[in-house]
Amino acid sequence: MRVLAISGSLRAASTNTTLLKAAAALAPEDLSLNVFRGLDDLPHFNPDLDNGPPHAAVAEFRLQLAESAGVIFSTPEYAHGIPGTLKNALDWVVASGELYEKPVALFSASPRAGYAQASLVETLTVMAARMVPEACIVAPLLGKNLDEHGVISEANLSRAIRSALRIRRAVNRGSCNEARPRSSRRRAESGRAKREHRPCGQGVNRLHNSFHCYIPPPSMCCDAPS
Numbered sequence: 001m002r003v004l005a006i007s008g009s010l011r012a013a014s015t016n017t018t019l020l021k022a023a024a025a026l027a028p029e030d031l032s033l034n035v036f037r038g039l040d041d042l043p044h045f046n047p048d049l050d051n052g053p054p055h056a057a058v059a060e061f062r063l064q065l066a067e068s069a070g071v072i073f074s075t076p077e078y079a080h081g082i083p084g085t086l087k088n089a090l091d092w093v094v095a096s097g098e099l100y101e102k103p104v105a106l107f108s109a110s111p112r113a114g115y116a117q118a119s120l121v122e123t124l125t126v127m128a129a130r131m132v133p134e135a136c137i138v139a140p141l142l143g144k145n146l147d148e149h150g151v152i153s154e155a156n157l158s159r160a161i162r163s164a165l166r167i168r169r170a171v172n173r174g175s176c177n178e179a180r181p182r183s184s185r186r187r188a189e190s191g192r193a194k195r196e197h198r199p200c201g202q203g204v205n206r207l208h209n210s211f212h213c214y215i216p217p218p219s220m221c222c223d224a225p226s
């Protein structure tokens with residue numbers, strides 16, 4: 001099973017990218033976790049450019065999403081939001097629908113990124129992605145200066161990451177790999193998507209004590225933790 005991991009940070013020493021690389025290394029044999037590298041190749045989103053054949057980088061991004069059974073995001077917070085590069089990438093797939101009903105998990109390398117997490121949940125929800133709360137973690141890497149091997153060697157961190165890779169089970173639960181062109185844009189534009197989501201848990205989901213993730217309130221959520 002393929003899962004795409006997308007870091008919202010372009011920094012060479014990004015803690016969020018490190019977290020995703022560690023997850024890729026810890027993934028079980030039947031889970032191929034690919035860290036996406038093309039975020040900064042994407043042109044600025046412009047709906048006028050979204051009518052003809054897509055830019056090569058956009059086509060590649062859409063293909064990688066379409067071929068993945070699930071997606072893990074890990075993003076820093078910039079000025080109480082998600083980085084523009086990540087929002088830009090998401091804008092490119094609103095209309096093409098690759099995230100429609102796709103299971104998605106949020107990782108975070110900082111416990112202070114609550115605004116960014118909430119904003120990302122809001123965007124993914126209106127795009128009709130399927131949040132998987134039990135696969136979300138916050139692994140506090142800020143200031144620790146660890147590479148992926150250092151993350152893996154910390155037992156608590158690697159245990160939490162392995163646990164979050166339960167996104168696999170959520171993928172197996174539903175049929176979620178089908179891109180539905182244009183439909184998620186219509187849903188987003190009409191505002192119906194949010195109202196149609198089934199509610200899930202509220203507040204904070206605690207995993208292994210210090211690792212927890214932001215779980216949206218019922219109105220923003222589309223899957224209940226089992």
Ligand SMILES: Cc1cc2nc3c(=O)[nH]c(=O)nc-3n(C[C@H](O)[C@H](O)[C@H](O)COP(=O)(O)O)c2cc1C
Nearest residue numbers: 009011014015016017076077078079080110112113
């Ligand atoms: C332009 C800018 C704005 C930032 N704004 C916030 C913020 O609003 N809240 C926050 O907690 N951290 C903020 N930070 C800190 C980053 O989110 C933090 O350093 C992050 O963990 C870096 O992630 P990375 O190591 O994956 O690049 C900001 C950093 C930059 C460069």
